[in-house]
Amino acid sequence: MRVIAIETMFEGAGCEDASAGEVPKLDLPLARREFLKGSGVLMGTLATGSVLAALAPSTAWAVELKTLSKAEGEAVMKMGRVLFPHKKLPDAVYALLAKDIDAKAAGDAGAAKMIKDGIAALNSAAGGIFAKASEKKRKEIVKGMEGQPFFATVRGQCITSLYDNDMAFKVLGYPGSAWEKGGYITRGFQDLKWLPAPPLEASPKPYLG
Amino acid sequence: MAKFDFGDDSVVVIIGSGAGGGTLANELCQKGIKVVVLEAGAVQSPQTFINDEWKSFGQLAWLDPRTTSGTWRVAKDFSGLPAWICKTVGGTTTHWAGASLRLQEHEFRVKTHYGEIKGANLMDWPVTLKELEPYYARAEDKMGVTRTNGIPGLPGNNNFKVMYSGAKKLGYQDVHTGNMAINSQPRDGRGRCMQLGFCFQGCKSGAKWSTLYTELPKAESTGNLDLRPESHVSKIEHDDKGKVTGVVYFDKAGKEQRQKARIVCVAGNSIETPRLLLLSASAMFKDGLANSSGQVGRNYMRHMTGSVYAAFKQPVNMYRGTTMAGIIRDEAGHNPKRGFAGGYEMETLALGVPFMAAFLDPGAWGEDFAWWMDHYANTAGMWLVGEDMPREGNRITLNGNVKDKWGLPAPNVHFDDHDNDIAMRNHAFAQGEKVYKAAGAIRTFRTPPYPSTHNLGTCRMGASAKDSVCNAYGQTHDIANLFISDGSQFTTGGAENPTLTIVTLAIRQAEYIAKQMTARSI
Numbered sequence: 001m002r003v004i005a006i007e008t009m010f011e012g013a014g015c016e017d018a019s020a021g022e023v024p025k026l027d028l029p030l031a032r033r034e035f036l037k038g039s040g041v042l043m044g045t046l047a048t049g050s051v052l053a054a055l056a057p058s059t060a061w062a063v064e065l066k067t068l069s070k071a072e073g074e075a076v077m078k079m080g081r082v083l084f085p086h087k088k089l090p091d092a093v094y095a096l097l098a099k100d101i102d103a104k105a106a107g108d109a110g111a112a113k114m115i116k117d118g119i120a121a122l123n124s125a126a127g128g129i130f131a132k133a134s135e136k137k138r139k140e141i142v143k144g145m146e147g148q149p150f151f152a153t154v155r156g157q158c159i160t161s162l163y164d165n166d167m168a169f170k171v172l173g174y175p176g177s178a179w180e181k182g183g184y185i186t187r188g189f190q191d192l193k194w195l196p197a198p199p200l201e202a203s204p205k206p207y208l209g
Numbered sequence: 210m211a212k213f214d215f216g217d218d219s220v221v222v223i224i225g226s227g228a229g230g231g232t233l234a235n236e237l238c239q240k241g242i243k244v245v246v247l248e249a250g251a252v253q254s255p256q257t258f259i260n261d262e263w264k265s266f267g268q269l270a271w272l273d274p275r276t277t278s279g280t281w282r283v284a285k286d287f288s289g290l291p292a293w294i295c296k297t298v299g300g301t302t303t304h305w306a307g308a309s310l311r312l313q314e315h316e317f318r319v320k321t322h323y324g325e326i327k328g329a330n331l332m333d334w335p336v337t338l339k340e341l342e343p344y345y346a347r348a349e350d351k352m353g354v355t356r357t358n359g360i361p362g363l364p365g366n367n368n369f370k371v372m373y374s375g376a377k378k379l380g381y382q383d384v385h386t387g388n389m390a391i392n393s394q395p396r397d398g399r400g401r402c403m404q405l406g407f408c409f410q411g412c413k414s415g416a417k418w419s420t421l422y423t424e425l426p427k428a429e430s431t432g433n434l435d436l437r438p439e440s441h442v443s444k445i446e447h448d449d450k451g452k453v454t455g456v457v458y459f460d461k462a463g464k465e466q467r468q469k470a471r472i473v474c475v476a477g478n479s480i481e482t483p484r485l486l487l488l489s490a491s492a493m494f495k496d497g498l499a500n501s502s503g504q505v506g507r508n509y510m511r512h513m514t515g516s517v518y519a520a521f522k523q524p525v526n527m528y529r530g531t532t533m534a535g536i537i538r539d540e541a542g543h544n545p546k547r548g549f550a551g552g553y554e555m556e557t558l559a560l561g562v563p564f565m566a567a568f569l570d571p572g573a574w575g576e577d578f579a580w581w582m583d584h585y586a587n588t589a590g591m592w593l594v595g596e597d598m599p600r601e602g603n604r605i606t607l608n609g610n611v612k613d614k615w616g617l618p619a620p621n622v623h624f625d626d627h628d629n630d631i632a633m634r635n636h637a638f639a640q641g642e643k644v645y646k647a648a649g650a651i652r653t654f655r656t657p658p659y660p661s662t663h664n665l666g667t668c669r670m671g672a673s674a675k676d677s678v679c680n681a682y683g684q685t686h687d688i689a690n691l692f693i694s695d696g697s698q699f700t701t702g703g704a705e706n707p708t709l710t711i712v713t714l715a716i717r718q719a720e721y722i723a724k725q726m727t728a729r730s731i
Contacts, residue, residue, distance in 0.1 A: 086579050105476070160567075206404075
């Protein structure tokens, strides 16, 4: 069995050396888990046979956290699911959010405190562990935090963490880069069949050389 | 590439290399005039452009600090990013969608045609459509605009099919794949559109016109162009007679340089152009250069905009093919019965998943937002773009509290929607939704304006030096050898995407500058 490390995602506009959001095919033996130095490791498996299984060498995934604990990472993942609930997106995508929030905390003591305090507030509002509260309760708790910096940080981070990666592209039906495939000139840019084709004066035939 | 001396005061210095600056540079070089182009951004190419929305944004967008104020929603949603324009060689012609429409006859004389509108600083242009027609024709030929010069229209994609179907059911007549500066067949040494779907990210096939790989290389081949990328101009200097003498800029290494000039043309887009004139204030020109009218930075327009997205039962895959794949022009005229002055265009628009998440409904969260993202593959989209009202209070000012990396005050962009803009937007939203409902939409959504791409009017042209910054040729009223060469010249905005008109004005300005130089009047 192998572990897939999900690399840091694009973290904001202007970041030039961000990875393309693919799931890197690393051959990292499971046995090495114990050597991961982070304070927490999030793990899971992609459903076998899911459209995403083809993207990865194995259905198992793991994300290493540097500053947040495993429990804190799980709280962030659950908060991400409350904010942007997609039944079809696997936990592996929400783990990217936890990883990016962890990276924010790792770079800045003030941010780390705000994030850790925010997670503590989620747990406290749940009267225990936020991630284990009922779906209804989690929604109420998150709604109650709207407008706070922690809420804004997590919500804002979701936009790039959840929606700018190959797993989300696959699930939502967006193939990303088209250049290396020759664009869509011969790959279905006008393949919609459930409406009539416009007349040629409105939409001439493509030039195919 | 030519190299001119810093002390060569016979050159024309052009600040900016986009639709205005890049075109002007080529036109002047072709006439044998020596030109130095100072471009703040770096050089990219179709090879280095990236089919990835965020990465491309990081590569091309102007991300220097800017601030916002006013009641427009952009100030709330994107407070540090009032405009989505570019800092790269070729400027925003790398990012633009390619829509190339002439302004309508009445849009050059709106004060006469619309009458007085309270809270709007309307003024007629000092030039008419008739005078511009020959130059529009040259611009269309230069840019290879479809449905002109015998160039066929582009083939419509799925997103256009949906728009067309709904538009026709609604009774709209003028619906087609547009007048686009995108090659529908090979032309001018460039290939045809490959329907990549990444027009906004720099066209990797080179089918879309951009000064980066048309005007600038053509200018270079004359031996008269000295293009200096990564050169950020901080000041325009003048002598004691009030003539400009050159510019100060920071080069690639961050070193301050001084380039002498016979003429300076400013084409930095409608935020940076007035900012530079204001930054160049001196003992002689206390309010900034060319600002005796007090209009520099004022009358900032950004077009009435908004988008409608619609979800259908079946797939659309709107991301495939040209971003702006078709247009409905029936609402473009002036018809006050609709409850507002001016008109608007309806143009297809598609975003990828990353930008859909960022722009569909900024700040939103929850099940409804997730529903829309879940329906991405079944979504069609259109952009609404119309004439907005020029207002004196909508303006670019210097914000002394925020500095850029050279220590210069950042521009603040203040904008309050005029009631006319709001009435037009609501009408356009309603019509857009009707189009998609007629095509069978299960749900429609009104997306608020994106950061501005059509920045206009901040150094308006006019007949009188009292209430305008430049004349009909972009020559400033106050300083004969200082020109405005971009969309800042626009007296009013019209409903149409502005690039074609910017290019048209640049061609005409080049002719004027050459004549004035020959006559030794400047």
